[in-house]
Amino acid sequence: MLQSKHILIGITGGIAAYKICSLIRDFKKSGADVKVICSPNALNFVTKLTLQNLSQNEVYEGEFTPQNWKPEHISLSDWADIMLIAPATANTIGKIAQGIADNLLTSVACAFPKKMIIAPAMNVNMWQNESVQANIAKLVARGIECLPPEEGFLACGYSGKGRLCSLEKIYNAVDEALNYSEKLKGQKVVITAGGTIEDIDPVRYISNYSSGKMGLALAKSAQNMGADVVLITTKDFEAPFKIVKVKSAIDMQNAIKKNMKMPIILLWLLRLQIIG
Ligand SMILES: Cc1cc2nc3c(=O)[nH]c(=O)nc-3n(C[C@H](O)[C@H](O)[C@H](O)COP(=O)(O)O)c2cc1C
Numbered sequence: 001m002l003q004s005k006h007i008l009i010g011i012t013g014g015i016a017a018y019k020i021c022s023l024i025r026d027f028k029k030s031g032a033d034v035k036v037i038c039s040p041n042a043l044n045f046v047t048k049l050t051l052q053n054l055s056q057n058e059v060y061e062g063e064f065t066p067q068n069w070k071p072e073h074i075s076l077s078d079w080a081d082i083m084l085i086a087p088a089t090a091n092t093i094g095k096i097a098q099g100i101a102d103n104l105l106t107s108v109a110c111a112f113p114k115k116m117i118i119a120p121a122m123n124v125n126m127w128q129n130e131s132v133q134a135n136i137a138k139l140v141a142r143g144i145e146c147l148p149p150e151e152g153f154l155a156c157g158y159s160g161k162g163r164l165c166s167l168e169k170i171y172n173a174v175d176e177a178l179n180y181s182e183k184l185k186g187q188k189v190v191i192t193a194g195g196t197i198e199d200i201d202p203v204r205y206i207s208n209y210s211s212g213k214m215g216l217a218l219a220k221s222a223q224n225m226g227a228d229v230v231l232i233t234t235k236d237f238e239a240p241f242k243i244v245k246v247k248s249a250i251d252m253q254n255a256i257k258k259n260m261k262m263p264i265i266l267l268w269l270l271r272l273q274i275i276g
Contacts, residue, residue, distance in 0.1 A: 001179060002174075005033070008037065008080035011036060011038050011051070012089040014121050043061065073111050082116070084116075088121070098135075121149050147173055150165050179224065181225050182225070187228070191232070193233040193237075194234035195207045195208035196246070212234065216233070
């Protein structure tokens, strides 16, 4: 899926830096060409030798020792199809948000006009810091995709939101961004997902085991093909397209009617086919 794609990974000085070694391997296994830039502090957490071996490329760190005539913050930016910064420290996030370019990684980020994804990881109090949140909002408003940290036990001994999101999430976000097509551009796709809940009385209900994950995956794929997606679901999903939360089959039917013009019988047949 990632054959011949050029992935530029920026690693910053956070404890989660070691996890990126596995991610580099996953990208390489999928056929991608990976180059790594380290912030000056990143190499306190992971070695250049490891990153070099896993990426099968030289690791970039200094701005003033270029290998060719073209400054690396420009040549790396030209080379990459996508830039991923993971883990992204509060410090580097702040610099990118303010347009500060004081090392190779932040200079490339400043000169990078294509798709950029950041995966922040930090102590829970750092993550909740007002300035950090304002910086994240600035980056998101600029079109940079942020994969928020997750809840869990943190290396600093705290527990809470701050842990690097799963490598699977990062991999999928990069994969989706690189395999974006416009096959469904201009089309509206309405998808239903998740088992409906039918009340028997105020305490009991009838439902089924449908997790809605298949519908969510279809919705993401449709969006990745350029469709305008509406996901009508009984589950609490978060996604970058319109989600209509419903409970019962009647709620779902009404939401479908509202969101598209198609004979309802055909929709139910499609739904049965998807669940089956
Ligand atoms: C052991 C240790 C772990 C750290 N972990 C993180 C972290 O997970 N997230 C973060 O934002 N900063 C972390 N820091 C602080 C950053 O390393 C520090 O802000 C540094 O200036 C970041 O530089 P960089 O953004 O250029 O890599 C840590 C520092 C130390 C000493």
